[in-house]
Amino acid sequence: MELAFLLFISIVVLAIIFDYINGFHDAANAIATVVSTKVLSPRIAVIYGASLNVVGALLGTQVATTIGTGLVETQAVTSQVLLSALVSAIVWNLLTWFKGLPSSSSHALMGSLMGATAFAAGSSSLHWDKIIEKVIIPTFSSPIIGLVLGYFVMVALYWLLHKVSLPIVNRWFSKLQIISAGYMAITHGANDAQKTMGIIALAVATYYQTPFHVSAWIIIVCALAMGLGTVAGGWKIIRTVGSKMVKLKPLQGFAAEATGGTILFLTAHLGIPVSTTHTITTSIMGVGSAQRFSALRPKVVMNIMAAWVVTLPTTFFLAGGLFWLMQKCFTLP
Template sequence: MELAFLLFVSIVVIALIFDYINGFHDAANAIATVVSTKVLSPRVAVTYGAILNIIGALLGTKVATTVGQGLVDAQAVTSEVLLAALISAIIWNLLTWYKGLPSSSSHALMGSLMGATAFAAGGQSLHWDKITGKVIIPMFTSPIMAFIIGYFVMVGLFWLLHRIALPTLNAWFRKLQILSSGYLCLTHGTNDAQKTMGIIALAVATYYQTEFEVSNWIVITCALTMGLGTMAGGWKIMRTVGSKMVKITPIQGFAAEATGGSILFLTAHFGIPVSTTHTITTSIMGVGSAQRLSALKLPVIANIMSAWVLTLPVSFFLSGGLYTFMHWAIARFA
């Protein structure tokens, strides 16, 4: 078996492993609130989330196109670059999962792709305008928007429903939260599964020397893989997002999920690969602060935000180091 084909197969397999890990790493964020408010049991919630993740992943390819074509020069991408990027993103995902930190799988993958490409072909191989417009700026604006919108949605609900008895409100929103958590899972699939689709499509175009295209088999395979990953659960991160950061009620869970899902829907529509993790965690912060700022657990939030800040630079240099080693090893021993 020739080395090029072996590398290609390895990229597809490892990309699907990343997609699976993304499922249990990030989907835990999507269903954490519905579990923490005891609307659904953890096992029912992950099954529900898995089904909607699969459906969401089938709804478009704009984000996949951004990842596969918009961030780096396709001519600079080699099999070694893609392999180093995927391994780097998986390492960071597993490390943050082990620590129970809801870092961004999206930024880990994009940072790794940019790092490996830059180490292989120089900084000029990166599309800095697209990186700035579709990665860097949304990395800051989407969490800020989620916090502000979550805050005002919660304030609005308090204002509209303050005359209704709390037990009645909880009964209503326990049911409504099933819909809002499903909406968030659907938009999570639409946004996150497409990032792996973009990497595999880029690998196919690199190996076969064809135009970039997200084929149906790539879409279906990535959708099913993320669904299986969701079924595996992400219990450590679920506990962090759903209870350690701020205690929330069913009405607050509904507000956070509706806010996060709407932002993910809009960004996926415009092909912007934002972080589900950043979006839902800051939605929860905004909702929690509408009750009182002291409801937020600042040490936990500080740890989470440190993981956000570190993800892009760490994954960039980690993938660059992996590429350098891999390139040397293949040249030395192939």
């Protein structure tokens, strides 16, 4: 019983660490554009984004429920499964952060959970219908929606404002972009922090043998961990998303954040754990391509898309391998 409790505590601590890393890894999702357009200084932007990430994380548990009960059979989840999944997701997040690639923390966590569970109890322990509906289809559809919607929002703004002088447009949208960045930060917190809530709630249900439930303490701890992680920054990824991929002005930054935030608001409400990284990045791509397709930097875009493609399968097998290794080396409850 003592070892089981220590494992439970270890899982909770690792989940909080993952949430913190998610905060600085995905800080770019909320504040990259507002920093790159120089509307806010980096220091003020991270504090602003972190505060609203916390607010967003307190707004619901639909995504947490999907992570905890929708992807895998809860009976197949053990301490070894959760440990393997969390270590795998943390390793992938740190690796892509070090490389400055805005890969998906959400896909890293979901791929790891599915991989560890499949290696532990077989592929039948995965809810394939829900995985297709809430992971695979959104993996491809949310970036496409972000790209297309970002393009048309930008075209519409160009059409509405084509007679307004550029200095006035920049002055207006320097103010409006503060609002859109806040909107993006809230929806980012509502989507991403809930994924860790789902893992911790699953650990509680596994250890205490109780029904899955996201308690208030889990919500508060995950919200604060993500907020602190966002304060820590993640400047390599902010630089990639905010300036390397396409140069943005306040108008373009507003369009990208409004597009990405709206997609995340709707998916969080529906309990769909989409990648916030994919959503805002493709929104930026869509906005940039509305200026001209040559505004996009193909090499940077291809590197980002390659990271997207490999995240789910890599973390699936990484977590599976870690589970196999743990099973061979240790006898754990």
